[in-house]
Amino acid sequence: MTATYGALCEHGYTDLTAQAIADRTPKSKSWLFYHYDSKDDLVADFLGYLLERFERRLAEVGDRPPAVRLATFVDWYFEEPADDREAFHTALLELRAQAPYDDRFREQLRESDDRLQATLESILDDGIAAGQFRDHDTAEVAKLLLTTLDGARVRQLTVGRSTDLTDLKGTMIDRVIDDVLEDGVDYPVVEEGIGTLEGTHG
Amino acid sequence: MTATYGALCEHGYTDLTAQAIADRTPKSKSWLFYHYDSKDDLVADFLGYLLERFERRLAEVGDRPPAVRLATFVDWYFEEPADDREAFHTALLELRAQAPYDDRFREQLRESDDRLQATLESILDDGIAAGQFRDHDTAEVAKLLLTTLDGARVRQLTVGRSTDLTDLKGTMIDRVIDDVLEDGVDYPVVEEGIGTLEGTHG
Numbered sequence: 552m553t554a555t556y557g558a559l560c561e562h563g564y565t566d567l568t569a570q571a572i573a574d575r576t577p578k579s580k581s582w583l584f585y586h587y588d589s590k591d592d593l594v595a596d597f598l599g600y601l602l603e604r605f606e607r608r609l610a611e612v613g614d615r616p617p618a619v620r621l622a623t624f625v626d627w628y629f630e631e632p633a634d635d636r637e638a639f640h641t642a643l644l645e646l647r648a649q650a651p652y653d654d655r656f657r658e659q660l661r662e663s664d665d666r667l668q669a670t671l672e673s674i675l676d677d678g679i680a681a682g683q684f685r686d687h688d689t690a691e692v693a694k695l696l697l698t699t700l701d702g703a704r705v706r707q708l709t710v711g712r713s714t715d716l717t718d719l720k721g722t723m724i725d726r727v728i729d730d731v732l733e734d735g736v737d738y739p740v741v742e743e744g745i746g747t748l749e750g751t752h753g
Numbered sequence: 754m755t756a757t758y759g760a761l762c763e764h765g766y767t768d769l770t771a772q773a774i775a776d777r778t779p780k781s782k783s784w785l786f787y788h789y790d791s792k793d794d795l796v797a798d799f800l801g802y803l804l805e806r807f808e809r810r811l812a813e814v815g816d817r818p819p820a821v822r823l824a825t826f827v828d829w830y831f832e833e834p835a836d837d838r839e840a841f842h843t844a845l846l847e848l849r850a851q852a853p854y855d856d857r858f859r860e861q862l863r864e865s866d867d868r869l870q871a872t873l874e875s876i877l878d879d880g881i882a883a884g885q886f887r888d889h890d891t892a893e894v895a896k897l898l899l900t901t902l903d904g905a906r907v908r909q910l911t912v913g914r915s916t917d918l919t920d921l922k923g924t925m926i927d928r929v930i931d932d933v934l935e936d937g938v939d940y941p942v943v944e945e946g947i948g949t950l951e952g953t954h955g
Contacts, residue, residue, distance in 0.1 A: 563854065565767060565851075637853075641850075641853040641854075644849075644850045644853075645847075645850040645851070647846075647850070647907070647911045648843075648846045648847040648849070648850040648911070649767075649847075650910075650911040650912075650913075651839075651843040651846075651910055651911065651913070652765065652843075657911070657912070657913065660911055660912055661912050661913075664908075664912045688924075691920065691923075691924045691928075692924070692928070694917065694920065694921055694924065695901070695921065695924045695925060695928060697904075698901055698904040698905050698908060698921055699897070699900055699901045699904055700904070701904040701907060701908060702899075702900040702901055702902070702903040702904025702905070702907065703900050703904070705849070705903060705904065705907050706866075706900060706903060708852070708853055709849045709850070709852040709853065709859070709862055710852075710859070710862055710863055710866045711852075711853070711859065711863075715896065718893065718896065719896055719897065719900055721893075722890075722893045722894070722896065722897045723897060726893075726894070726897060726928075726929055726932065727928055727929065730928065
């Protein structure tokens with residue numbers, strides 16, 4: 552999985568070869584593909600691995616107040632990417648662009664999406680239960696937020712003007728999230744380092 | 754340009770060849786590439802052509818009330834795509850995924866994005882001037898809407914559950930657009946056929 556990550560960062564998805572992955576392991580290409588039927592089999596498995604990693608990281612902030620968990624989730628999409636991370640998300644976007652042609656990728660992306668949606672919904676539900684968020688349709692708001700966050704990431708990669716990204720985050724907080732927060736609850740500032748969360752979306 | 758459109762629908766971007774484009778014209782591949790240095794040169798030019806087409810179509814609704822123009826712009830992203838259109842947008846998404854590797858694509862996408870932003874801003878500005886929309890930061894709201902619309906399209910292609918798309922549109926209207934409309938102004942229902950607008954984003 553680490554070899555696949557490294558090879559994706561270096562070559563992107565379109566130019567990824569089985570050899571490039573094998574070169575990053577102490578094993579041979581034939582050993583690797585004794586375990587996987589094809590490069591795309593390995594890559595589909597890698598998507599599952601990313602989802603597990605993402606969920607482990609989110610579990611680490613599971614005991615914080617709902618507003619902090621919400622801000623952690625949101626801020627993670629708006630972080631200025633390090634070189635490696637940008638290369639990686641660029642490769643993931645290429646891979647997502649192949650999903651319409653590949654059922655396995657599509658299935659994996661749907662599962663990731665369902666789980667991201669469930670996570671965000673449960674943060675919003677917990678916020679209502681804790682009296683920090685107003686009562687609202689959490690499924691609806693979670694979907695709207697995910698769509699905007701996803702659009703923000705794709706635009707960051709393909710149009711790539713990061714000052715816009717900061718403005719956009721502010722607008723999203725003012726115009727969508729503030730309506731959800733109870734009076735007197737502010738959108739929290741999250742400490743650094745949460746950006747090590749790795750997602751499953753490009 | 755028509756040949757490029759057809760070839761992109763049939764083959765996608767990754768598998769697009771100069772020959773596949775030439776096969777759709779009465780001319781030879783060598784004739785075609787007397788005019789273009791490479792396949793990607795032709796494709797970059799095609800992006801410019803899409804933008805011009807999009808602007809011509811938007812100009813056709815330029816004399817309608819601002820709320821109708823806004824709904825026209827928004828609805829265009831939420832339309833259930835015909836087969837051909839879905840294939841085309843899938844190819845555009847592949848192409849966008851190459852933008853981080855290709856300066857010409859990135860430049861074209863930036864220009865498209867700037868013009869979409871300017872168009873949406875001018876619709877919002879006109880709405881304020883006409884007393885249909887509340888006074889608001891139109892640059893901010895235009896960016897938020899574009900980002901959500903862009904995310905919606907990418908999700909439609911890569912996760913592909915169109916019932917979600919209808920719900921999402923409703924949520925976006927309720928939670929973002931309604932705040933912009935003056936009391937008594939409703940989000941209008943736009944007549945069919947506006948979907949022939951073709952955009953420049955995947």
